[in-house]
Amino acid sequence: MKGGRIMDAIQISHLKKYYGKHTGVEDVSFSVKEGELFGFVGPNGAGKSTTIRILLNFIFPSGGIASIGGKDAVKDSVAIKRFTGYIPSEVRFYGDMKVGDIIRVSNGFYNRSYDEETERLCRLFELDKTKKFHELSLGNKKKAAVVCALAPRPKVLILDEPTNGLDPMMQKQLFAELKNQSARGVSILLSSHNLGEVQEYCRRVAFIKQGKILAVTDLKEIQPQKIVTVWGGREIMHPGLQLLEEREGKRVFRYQGERAVLLRLLHEAGLEDFTVENESLEERFMDLYRKEERP
Template identity: 40%
Template structure:
């Protein structure tokens, strides 16, 4: 069953980039990585799902609920961590979390305390005394304390140190095991690769690819590393991208028949060759380069 369903969603800001005709669905219990550089349209898509802004066309549902017509019900079942954090500065962390919990008309105290302990968050401190990283922890606890069906995370690890990031990723795995559906926006590919089942690659407001991470890495692509006896004057191999030439070493991503590659190289003076599975970064760059070429 689809927990999130987006159909032909578009938002045009005029001179500023929005999103254009985006469609995808997310199954219950999946973690989806929404990736692209800053300004690609990730935050616009998230704001549309949360009814903070309204689309020019298209529609979206979460758990079968229309995101535009029933925005209040959507907010009851969704937990949201924004990329920018702003809170009432004169409250303590505990006061802020209790205040937030009142919107859900339930006692969230025990869950908030568990999350605060996991994230090493001091509930007695005032918000004004917190670092940016600790404010991000508050946002995470606030988003999770009412045990939502869906988590929407916009660059959630900003300000967290590496150890706390590991605790956060472990928390996401626990939520997934409970059946929580998670939409994780990031421009850091290594983060997405750690926890996500599928990724949606967005460029200039358009959805370039929506696929399982393992399928993107294993299907059609190989990372090729060549060492020549001498530095090559030029290098042109069909079905290749992401070329990097350093001295007599050449690396690139190849997406064709490996026998065709060998035929293309038979006349070259090659000292060594390695054929590897590509990283997610390599695949991401391939789709961006291909989109730029169109």
């Protein structure tokens, strides 16, 4: 940290974790800038939670370095916890404790009282503080975890499937709040299977598979690309067109170039039908993972 401000929010370099003979992660490197809302996506078992658990010092790495706010995830974990909030994918608190008491205890870990900000967040997420934790629904348990993570005004937030269990209105509410927080300089690592929310709210995304980072992509750079699906017609050749998939008379291309050129190509090909869409994060995800599976 420099002058109380975090310069490099999260840095991960060649991280490795072996669970005995099993590999958790093999080679994970990426960094999250100050004030960035950064996406972390990958299939089940890819190594997202392992990476997050190392960052939070719940488990030790087998190799490589992970740091938050320039502090080492292993050696400086106590200091890191003072300015880092965490929403786990599965929320567990003492079942018999009332929600208000859980938040009070959680704030206490950060030397904060139950203040106006805590009250604002409880209202925003419509949290019933009088209920015992075990009486809450799945979504309300998640909301309790959201308030516990945000109330101490952390500088860094680590979110593991934060919208899992939240209804669509609360999901929007959470992201509106996260956008505000990142505009105020809070750095956010968002691990999610919901590619729609990652595409909507994150600018950069790290893709992980089998413990290795496949790519860190700036979504602004892929936006001009179109996904073109055609049925029937003649062969279409153009340097701006890249064939992604071909099956049963259907061909899927990625196109980068001028729209007028694309329209002429489609017109001349004598097609039965076609669709043109902006390239989505889901398409990029499927393409990256398909490529990896090709021999």
